Amino acid sequence: MRNKARIAEVKTLSCSNSFRNYHFLKITTEDGTVGWSEFDENFGSPGVAYIINELSHRLIGQSVLLHEHIREDLSDVTRPALSGVIAQAIGAIENALLDAKAKIMDVPAHVxxxxxxxxxxxxxxxxxxxxxxxxxxxxxxxxxxxxxxxxxxxxxxxxxxxxxxxxxxxxxxxxxxxxxxxxxxxxxxxxxxxxxxxxxxxxxxxxxxxxxxxxxxxxxxxxxxxxxxxxxxxxxxxxxxxxxxxxxxxxxxxxxxxxxxxxxxxxxxxxxxxxxxxxxxxxxxxxxxxxxxxxxxxxxxxxxxxxxxxxxxxxxxxxxxxxxxxxxxxxxxxxxxxxxxxxxxxxxxxxxxxxxxxxxxxxxxxxxxxxxxxxxxGTEPNEEALKKYPPLAKTGLINRTATPRLDF
Structure with a gap:
């Protein structure tokens, strides 16, 4: 089980949710087990996917069974700025690891x-x-x-x-x-x-x-x-x-x-x-x-x-x-x-x-x-359906309202 649980791929995906986007993290192990999580970039958090992708190389080869170890490793290397979108990226990784671990154990996550x-x-x-x-x-x-x-x-x-x-x-x-x-x-x-x-x-x-x-x-x-x-x-x-x-x-x-x-x-x-x-x-x-x-x-x-x-x-x-x-x-x-x-x-x-x-x-x-x-x-994204609804180019609070110009 230990070897089969090693992470082989880390991937982020997104699609349109009409007025904002859905964002997902997919972690795949060497034996094909997939752990999913959903994260957000709309509620004042642009760039979470970018941070996940920057951290992803540290996950390859590690076991999804060791989610606490992985989280602490990621915290160590981001500690000077360990908040905001970095913390949210680590949270998304933790949640995908939990999904994969539960699937390997063949139990609902609550167990x-x-x-x-x-x-x-x-x-x-x-x-x-x-x-x-x-x-x-x-x-x-x-x-x-x-x-x-x-x-x-x-x-x-x-x-x-x-x-x-x-x-x-x-x-x-x-x-x-x-x-x-x-x-x-x-x-x-x-x-x-x-x-x-x-x-x-x-x-x-x-x-x-x-x-x-x-x-x-x-x-x-x-x-x-x-x-x-x-x-x-x-x-x-x-x-x-x-x-x-x-x-x-x-x-x-x-x-x-x-x-x-x-x-x-x-x-x-x-x-x-x-x-x-x-x-x-x-x-x-x-x-x-x-x-x-x-x-x-x-x-x-x-x-x-x-x-x-x-x-x-x-x-x-x-x-x-x-x-x-x-x-x-x-x-x-x-x-x-x-x-x-x-x-x-x-x-x-x-x-x-x-x-x-x-x-x-x-x-x-x-x-x-x-x-x-x-x-x-107990649910996961349908990757083929995601392709039908490509993500919007500009969403979230940062694109909602332009500050009125003040002319001097």
Whole structure:
């Protein structure tokens, strides 16, 4: 087994996902076993594939069974800059090694990760409204408050029990627009939260609550769209509403702990952190109720260590998951073995060719993802289908919004 598990080839692939690209890593052993992982270059992370390819020569001839050894070797040779896209590249390598190792052992990945404590994982329907505003890719399209009501109804009628939405502004005709200055929409360096923005946020949540009904949990994601005072303004505006959690991003754990102290709702955060050392100050400062872990970025094996540390501080965790079906399966196996998982993110609105690109789609029943029992992650890309949908030349946050020119 040891010799057959030696790595013979490391290859990255990608294809179009309509408005962004899917990215995959394929590691093949000398006996033909293939380990897959999915990574991302759209969410502020250009160049991950380049880093993987730069590191790939160090994998050739090594055994996929020794994923911890390989990770430490890669960490050693990148240590002066061991963060950002380098850490994400190493995470992608770790995840492909885990898939290959599980396939060699002929077991589902959750067995390799320690064994499941649950065989189904509660999920929430993420990006409610945001995706359907991309009318050229998703349907039915959302232009106004009626579309918001429609998708809230769809969540309930399709058997899901929770949804997550974002910040939207409403004009005099009830037409909506996204408000995300943290991501350059609009370009506003101040990221101040004015009265209309917070009032529109409240109205948006009230519309969703009325249409979804009293039994659907509503999660709110504020992202990086404010500073401490702005987050406090929005939290005060909605403190009396029925909200499952308020999610927001700041890199200051003490500021987040202060925001948490003023919120009537649980606070979720940390989705952009990399490595246990970055998470620890948020646990030590009691800054979060739920730590969101991006397992494609961190690597699932390392994410287990983060989740264990969170448990020591009585903190729940939740996967960051807005990618393709392979990432969803990776997160499902992680969620199956971690006792302190709160709920799992997933995107239910999908592009039409997802069923071609992946060999298996997640199975959902009554608001839960049913854990697959196939070897490895339980799905993989269809390479022939990838060729049908070549990757887009320019995608991701770096190509989304040009900064207005300032003429002097």
């Amino acid at each position: 390799l990760l320690g064994g499941m404590v649950r065989d189904k994982i509660r999920v929430y329907w993420s990006h409610c409204v945001a995706y359907r505003m991309r009318t050229e890719h998703f349907s039915p399209p959302i232009h106004d408050a009626d579309g918001v009501r429609q998708i809230a109804n769809d969540v309930r009628n399709d058997g899901f029990t929770a949804l997550k939405t974002n910040i939207f502004e409403y004009d005099a005709n009830d037409r909506i627009s996204a408000w995300a200055p943290g991501f350059g929409r609009p370009h506003d360096l101040s990221r101040n939260v004015e009265r209309k923005t917070r009032q529109d946020l409240r109205r948006h949540l009230e519309i969703m609550r009325e249409s979804a009904g009293p039994d659907i949990d509503i999660l709110l994601d504020l992202n990086f769209n404010a500073r401490t005072d702005g987050y406090l303004e929005m939290i005060r505006e909605i403190n009396d509403l029925d909200i499952f959690w308020v999610e927001l991003d700041t890199l200051d754990p003490k500021a987040l702990a202060y925001i948490r102290s003023k919120s009537n709702h649980p606070i979720a955060s940390c989705e952009t952190l990399l490595g246990l050392q970055q998470f620890l100050p948020f646990f030590q400062n009691q800054a979060v109720d739920v730590a969101i872990i991006d397992t494609p970025w961190n690597g699932v094996w390392q994410s287990l260590k983060i989740a264990a540390a969170a448990a020591a501080y009585e903190v729940s965790v939740a996967p960051h998951n807005f990618y393709g079906h392979l990432c969803t399966m990776m997160n499902a196996h992680f969620s199956a073995v971690v006792p302190n998982v709160r709920i799992m993110e997933t995107d239910i609105d999908r592009i039409s060719w997802d069923s071609e690109v992946f060999t298996h789609a997640p199975e959902y029943k009554d608001g839960y993802l049913i854990l697959p029992d196939r070897p490895g992650w």
